[in-house]
Every structure is written in C-alpha cells, then in structure tokens.
Amino acid sequence: MSISDALQSHPPHVALLPSAGMGHLTPFLRLAVQLVRHHCRVTLITAHPTVSLAESQFISRFFSAFPQVSQVQFHLLPLDLSSANSTDPFFLGFEAMRRSAHLLSPLLASLSPPLHAFIYDVSLISSVIPVIEALNIPNYILFTSSARMFSFFSYFPTFTSKSNDDPAVFDDVVEIPGLMPVPKSSIPPLLLIPNNLFAKIFKEDSYKVAKLTGVFINTFEGLEAESLEALNGGKVREGLPSVFAVGPLAVCEFERVECGDQLKWLDEQPVGSVVYVSFGSRTAMSRDQIREIGNGLIKSGCRFLWVVKDKKVDKEEEEGLENVVGHELMERMKGKGLVVKTWVDQGEILAHRAVGGFVSHCGWNSVVEAAWHGVPILAWPQHGDQKINAEVVERSGLGMWVRSWGWGEQVVVKGEEIGERIREMMESKLLRREAAGVKEEGRKALRDGGSCGITFMRLFEEWQMSNRSI
Known part of the structure; x- marks a missing residue:
C-alpha cells in the first residue's frame, strides 16, 4: 500500500493549539487547512476567552468552512494581573495559557482516536512539554515568525550565557554560527529590559527547544535558504529538532471578509x-x-x-x-x-x-x-x-x-x-x-512535487511509524 493510500485509510490525527493574537492564530488555521487537504484528521483546540474580537470571528469562519475539523475548547484559568509584570493584553493572553497548561492533560488524553502529533504555539513550550512528555505524544511547535528569527531564538541561551543574562552587557552583534550576525539594534527591544514578561517567556522557552520533536515554520527555500540550511545542518545549536518549512501558507477562502x-x-x-x-x-x-x-x-x-x-x-x-x-x-x-x-x-x-x-x-x-x-x-x-x-x-x-x-x-x-x-x-x-x-x-514550493508537499509526506510517514511504536 502506498503512503497516500495509507493516509486515506488511516489518516493521522493531529491537534493544534494556537495562542493569543491574529499573528499567531492566522498561520495555525492556514496550517490546519493544509493538513485537512492532505487527508489528516484535525482537532483545533481554542482558548477561551480570546483577546480580540477579530480572533473569535476568524475562528467562527474557519469552523463554518471546515465542519470536519473537531473543536475542543480550552477554558483558561483567571490570571492575577498583579503577578504577570506586563500590561500588554496579548502577552497576558500568552501567560494565561501557560498557567493553564496543566489542564491540557485530560483534554489531550481523551481525544479519539489517539493523537499522532500535537502542534502548539511557540509561546507555550516550557509549559506544555511536561504535559506532553507524560502522554508520550510527538510534539511540535509552529514558530510564528521567520526561520531567521528562529535561529536567533534557538541560539539565545548560548548568547545570554556569555553575558551572564545581563542585557546591559549584550554584545553589539549576535554571532549566530552559519549565519549573518544579528546587530543589537535588531534584537526585540523587550529582551533588553530585565524581568519583563516577554523576556521571561522567551528565555524559558528557548532553553527547551531541544525537547521538541520538530518545528514548523511558514517559510520556503526561495525566501530563507540560508537560515533553513544552517538550522537543519546543525550549525546553529547542537541537538536542535528538525525544522520543517511548510510555507508559504497562503490565504484561504474562509478568510475573505466583505x-x-x-x-x-x-x-x-x-x-x-x-x-x-x-x-x-x-x-x-x-x-x-x-x-x-x-x-x-x-x-x-x-x-x-x-x-x-x-x-x-x-x-x-x-x-x-x-x-x-x-x-x-x-x-x-x-x-x-x-x-x-x-x-x-x-x-x-x-x-x-x-x-x-x-x-x-x-x-x-x-x-x-x-x-x-x-x-x-x-x-x-x-x-x-x-x-x-x-x-x-x-x-x-x-x-x-x-x-x-x-x-x-x-x-x-x-x-x-x-x-x-x-x-x-x-x-x-x-x-x-x-x-x-x-x-x-x-508558487513552486506549493506545486505538485514541490518542497511543501514533500515535507508533509515525510511528516505523515513519520507519524504513521511513531504511532505504531507507541
């Protein structure tokens, strides 16, 4: 039986968990569409409440267009704002999800058929990994930025250890192996401010990247060949999981608004x-x-x-x-x-x-x-x-x-x-x-025989094999 036939008769079951903000939600829903088109069984876990009206409307349009996708609601615990050290509503959304992550365990365990893979937002890594390891499910993040930015994210623990975690003494450039240096002026400004919520999440999660099964990025070789080669060639950091270029995740019909x-x-x-x-x-x-x-x-x-x-x-x-x-x-x-x-x-x-x-x-x-x-x-x-x-x-x-x-x-x-x-x-x-x-x-990446389709087939084969071994 071919891989394609196997997928249609026993489709892999994949759950996705996006985080707060349209910039994070949009690529997740586009990825969900690609998985459906490649004959996957998809469950979308949606956090409640959402931060913005645009998010809730976007999710509603998605489920209207794809009724075959299962929805599971993830009800977040109330967040004590005085303990979060941020006023940004989206970062507070990230933190509410992180502090509620232990509630995912019974939710994921109850899904039927059992999951072949769980794909979640980059802002949740350190909170979700203990849950997912206990359940023995292959775990991936969708990194909602560029491969260039993921190189910086992955290298961040090495970079900060050289400066004893003190932003004041960060070097003028970040020398990432295999890539052009990142000037200090390009570093996200919040990383240069001690003890803020974004920096805390970024640091905690970047340390845990090696525990992931893999990383999805909405990019393609024609846009970021150098970064993809450095990441998958082991140059950026030892022990990194495979990086899968699943882009370009194109705009979908359900996104159309008047x-x-x-x-x-x-x-x-x-x-x-x-x-x-x-x-x-x-x-x-x-x-x-x-x-x-x-x-x-x-x-x-x-x-x-x-x-x-x-x-x-x-x-x-x-x-x-x-x-x-x-x-x-x-x-x-x-x-x-x-x-x-x-x-x-x-x-x-x-x-x-x-x-x-x-x-x-x-x-x-x-x-x-x-x-x-x-x-x-x-x-x-x-x-x-x-x-x-x-x-x-x-x-x-x-x-x-x-x-x-x-x-x-x-x-x-x-x-x-x-x-x-x-x-x-x-x-x-x-x-x-x-x-x-x-x-x-x-366009080449998405055509029949293009790099995106080859990547998905490789993933599905891995999921089928891992499911047999669990």
Whole structure:
C-alpha cells in the first residue's frame, strides 16, 4: 500500500493549539487547512476567552468552512494581573495559557482516536512539554515568525550565557554560527529590559527547544535558504529538532471578509499604481506619526490604500477616522487615496492588480503574503521580531528597509522622507523583478512535487511509524 493510500485509510490525527493574537492564530488555521487537504484528521483546540474580537470571528469562519475539523475548547484559568509584570493584553493572553497548561492533560488524553502529533504555539513550550512528555505524544511547535528569527531564538541561551543574562552587557552583534550576525539594534527591544514578561517567556522557552520533536515554520527555500540550511545542518545549536518549512501558507477562502468598497476603488486604479499601507493587527501608532504618514502619502504622489490603527486591541477602537487622522488631512487626501479604520482582507488587497507596493511593519504573516503575491515591501519595523524579518525582506530582494527610521515610536519619521521612500519603492524596476522571482519560488514550493508537499509526506510517514511504536 502506498503512503497516500495509507493516509486515506488511516489518516493521522493531529491537534493544534494556537495562542493569543491574529499573528499567531492566522498561520495555525492556514496550517490546519493544509493538513485537512492532505487527508489528516484535525482537532483545533481554542482558548477561551480570546483577546480580540477579530480572533473569535476568524475562528467562527474557519469552523463554518471546515465542519470536519473537531473543536475542543480550552477554558483558561483567571490570571492575577498583579503577578504577570506586563500590561500588554496579548502577552497576558500568552501567560494565561501557560498557567493553564496543566489542564491540557485530560483534554489531550481523551481525544479519539489517539493523537499522532500535537502542534502548539511557540509561546507555550516550557509549559506544555511536561504535559506532553507524560502522554508520550510527538510534539511540535509552529514558530510564528521567520526561520531567521528562529535561529536567533534557538541560539539565545548560548548568547545570554556569555553575558551572564545581563542585557546591559549584550554584545553589539549576535554571532549566530552559519549565519549573518544579528546587530543589537535588531534584537526585540523587550529582551533588553530585565524581568519583563516577554523576556521571561522567551528565555524559558528557548532553553527547551531541544525537547521538541520538530518545528514548523511558514517559510520556503526561495525566501530563507540560508537560515533553513544552517538550522537543519546543525550549525546553529547542537541537538536542535528538525525544522520543517511548510510555507508559504497562503490565504484561504474562509478568510475573505466583505471589503467591497476597497476592491471597487482598487478596480478603478491603474495596474501597479497603488501603495498599500498597513502595520498589522496589533500596532497602534501615535497620532503625530499617523499624521506624518498621511502627509508622506500625499507627498509621494502615489495612489494609496491606508489602514489606520489607533489601539492595540480592536475592542477598544472607539474614535472615528477624522478624529484620529485629523479633519484637515482627510480633506487634503480626498481624491488621492482611500483611508480605512476597519479590519481589511489583506490577502485580497495584495492580490489586486492595482497594488504595486506595501509599506509594512514586517510581521511575518504580512511578509509571506507579500511574497506569495510578489508585492515589493518598504519595511518599517515597529516592535518584536520585525527588524529581523526586515533583514529577510532586504536580503531576499523582496523589498527595501530604511534602518534610520528605527523602531516605532522611537522617533517620529517626517512625511517628506516617508513620501520619498514610497516613491523610490514604487518606481524601482529592480524591486519589482526581484519580488516577482520570490513569488515564483513560493508558487513552486506549493506545486505538485514541490518542497511543501514533500515535507508533509515525510511528516505523515513519520507519524504513521511513531504511532505504531507507541
């Protein structure tokens, strides 16, 4: 019997557990779709409550589209905020899940048929491993960033041991074996602040990576060949598990949301003439910076579709667009572009023929979506892993990065410079050509016989073998 026949007659059963925030949830649901398409039996474990409205709506649309996926609710214990040392709602969501992780044991043990694999969020490693080891289930994480960032994450224990865990004496560069160094200026800023919740989770989990069965990353060789080779070649750190490039995890049909006005407006614009501006689902900018972006868009002379975000969590978005952007600026932008302050269908926008460039924070999902559609990026990292992801954008040829802009809110970048850089991106034939090449590599990975399909078949064979041996 062939592997394909075996999968159809005895499909592997895989459970997935995403963590808080759309940046973590989105790749998990796209991975779930790929597993379903490869004839897996899938159980999605959903944490309650969610942090944002967007998450709960996204999960509902997913289950409506894929009724064959089983849902198990994971009810989180109340979190004592005074003991968490953070005010970030998403990091608090991570911590609530970590402190509730022991409740997973009976939940996972009760699943039928027994699991072949459990795939969970990177932010849960040190809390989930004791549970999963007791149950003897192969365990994987979905690392919700780039392979370059995973190299840094994996190497972090070695790096910090050299500096006695004191961020003040971290070297100016992190020399990761087999890879280009990471400058200190690209390290997620919260890692340089002692005793905050993000740094605590990052440190605890990076030490435990060697206990994983494997790591999934939403990437592909045409985007990150060097990092993937270093990780799987044993250069970054001894004892690392296999890293599986399962990308590009493309936008799925269930993700479509009603954005008729935006698409209608795009339909009226010339091919490649529109710059799309969005900084993701959890980046809230200052009013001063928002208004400089508006001025920059006007000065660029380009048509634009701009998504404005004023609060980290969508449930807190109360003020109207004119209050946030300013009445005068809104008047000046009339006829030049479209400004919205709602959740948009980013995949649909990036796929549109009128879109010729993307001003992005370089959240990893946004980078992969731009790569999938061959849209050049002007990288403007705001926080977290985004400078490391911006390096990938620049080195792969997918886009350009203005390092002098620093992190979001470090400095207010002036509209004149923003306009100049947008114009540079939109006029660059080289960037368009390079981005088209990255797109073609991504499409190749997903074609029949491509690297993504081969990776899944290898995994399924391993799961079938491990299940027989348990």
